[in-house]
Amino acid sequence: MRTAVVLFTRDLRVHDNPALASACANAEQVAPLFVLDPRLQTLSPNRARFLHQSLADLRETLRAKGGDLIVRTGDPVVEAIKLAREVGAEGIALAADVSAYARRREQRLEQECEQHRISLRLFPGTTVLPPGGVQPGGGGGHYKVFSPYYRAWESAKWRDEVATPRTITLPPDVTVGDLPEAPAGDSPAAALGGETEGRRRLETWLQHVGPYDDLHNDMPADGTSRLSPYLRFGCVSPLTVANLARAVDGPGPAAFVRQLGWRDFYYQVTASFPAISTQAYRxxxxxxxxxxxxxxxxxxxxxxxxxxxxxxxxxxxxxxxxxxxxxxxxxxxxxxxxxxxxxxxxxxxxxxxxxxxxxxxxxxxxxxxxxxxxxxxxxxxxxxxxxxxxxxxxxxxxxxxxxxxxxxxxxxxxxxxxxxxxxxxxxxxxxxxxxxxxxxxxxx
Structure with a gap:
């Protein structure tokens, strides 16, 4: 493949990013793209700020590897197809997701890619184990109770982490676009977004994960990782976090990995019940x-x-x-x-x-x-x-x-x-x- 587009969504990182790694391994030129959807920008000023900070950090990292982050504003499907046609891309790579919005985006993108004869590949990366990676006995469906899910999740074969691309070659003459200034946000003491900050926090957290089992409910001690925003935006890989924590002995790291299991549990619930924000599950x-x-x-x-x-x-x-x-x-x-x-x-x-x-x-x-x-x-x-x-x-x-x-x-x-x-x-x-x-x- 000569050229591929990587549509970033909630995988704002270069380490253990299967969509980016595959595109770089199989295409001569790669166009990393993020589309600012105006419909989502007003939902949370805090997350909008964190997102813009994360995009600015991602752009700097891609530039250091010879690439760049192409920024567009509008409908992600429309803009992804438009860029693919502009650079003559034969394929689009995208991290799979489970929300109703994300599923509609994937379905629409699949239809448009088929119409324009562009291949579309979905990759894991938003969870440790993809939704559906383990299923209850008897076939099909999803786990409705955490404990049996966690037993299956813990013993399942996790995918291998993928290597960070050494270099990224952009298609020639592509306009990368400007990244708007980060909005103010509602919370003055909010954490800084980005893969660089997320990796720094992860490294620091692994030095303190030992007593997590005793301290994670201790409210004044603040003995939790505070990595959740970086997991939510994919600034850190959940698989990398789980593997690094697993490598540390003791009940504290095991209890922390269990929390990552809870995160995956709700992703597989949502994959089967996408109306989880508005309709009662029970x-x-x-x-x-x-x-x-x-x-x-x-x-x-x-x-x-x-x-x-x-x-x-x-x-x-x-x-x-x-x-x-x-x-x-x-x-x-x-x-x-x-x-x-x-x-x-x-x-x-x-x-x-x-x-x-x-x-x-x-x-x-x-x-x-x-x-x-x-x-x-x-x-x-x-x-x-x-x-x-x-x-x-x-x-x-x-x-x-x-x-x-x-x-x-x-x-x-x-x-x-x-x-x-x-x-x-x-x-x-x-x-x-x-x-x-x-x-x-x-x-x-």
Whole structure:
């Protein structure tokens, strides 16, 4: 093959990128392309900023190898075909994905490629194991419960990592286009995007993964990898992350790899149930949700009066990220305590989360709400007990709720129990009423 187009989507890296590696190995000239779809740019200012930073980093890396990143704006299918015809490409390479948007893009691209006699190849790379790589006994379908999926996933043969191309040769006279300046974003303390930063964080994380099994639920310790945004945009390869963690002995690395298994689990669920963001996976769990705009607003703004909930929601807005234990607590509070629709939570998290993607954001929300893959759909997370267990000294709460910095010890988790003279000086609200009483916060 003389010329190939590589359409980047959520694989913004050169290391272990099967689509890019195959194109470079089989074509004399390669046109790396990213298309800025205006329909997606406004969904999350935080992710738009992270994306632009990642694209700028990818462009520099490709240039160092003799290539460049071709940037277009518009419909990805239209622009990919247009570029392929412009440079005389015989093939287009693309990383396979599972969301409804991605599947429609693949189907449309396949139709257009067939019409224009251009070959289209889909490659793995967004997960450790491709969706459908393991299936339940009896044939077909997908795993609906994590534990049997993980056993099959862990023992399956993973693909080999592919080598990073040494050089990339662009088609002659192609216009690469300008990359717009990164938008401001909503969260001032959001992480920097890009493969360079992702690889740096991965290298640092592997030096601290040892105690992960003990620390990943410890909210003040912040003992998690924070690699999720880089996995979401493909700035790091999930397979590389899993292989490197597997190479480290101990329960900590094993527990971390298990989290990558959870990520793949929701990708194979979404591949079979692409409406996961809007429709209940388990219909019987989708009860009658209350309409309470005031309660929803207080939850969104982190002013519910329940400190651990407010801390999590404020971390989300400040950083575009939230500790996983806080995600469980805040999601359970919205759905199981306030009785509000899980879809409201999905959309609010999507607005701010750098790592917000369809399979994991929506899958985890449904798990907590009791409409998804949880084998105990009626479980609820008591925010006070969770806070006392995973933030026993209130360090996490005080970090994000400055009104409570002067409250000592465990009292920070239930400030409404403080004397009135103390409470009135905090400037912190009491718990939301919303026709609920204090027993709600204490119920197991």
């Amino acid at each position: 219909k019987s769990g989708d009860g009658e949700w209350r309409n309470d705009d005031d309660a929803l607003k207080h939850w969104q703004e982190g002013t519910t009066g329940v400190p651990v909930v407010d801390a999590g929601m404020r971390q989300l807005r400040a950083e575009g990220w939230m500790h996983n234990r806080a995600r469980l607590i805040t999601a359970s509070f919205l759905t199981k305590h306030l009785g509000l629709d899980w879809r409201e939570g999905v959309q609010w998290f999507f607005r701010f989360l750098l790592d917000g993607d369809v399979p994991n954001n929506s899958g985890n929300w449904q798990w907590v709400a009791g409409t998804g893959n949880d084998t105990k759909p009626y479980r609820r997370f008591n925010p006070i007990r969770q806070a006392e267990r995973f933030d026993p000294d209130g360090v996490y709460v005080r970090r994000y709720v400055p009104e409570l910095k002067a409250v000592e010890g465990k009292a920070v988790h239930q400030p409404w129990r403080l004397p009135e003279a103390v409470r009135s000086g905090l400037g912190y609200p009491g718990p939301l009423e919303s026709h609920r009483d204090e027993a709600v916060w204490l119920r197991p």
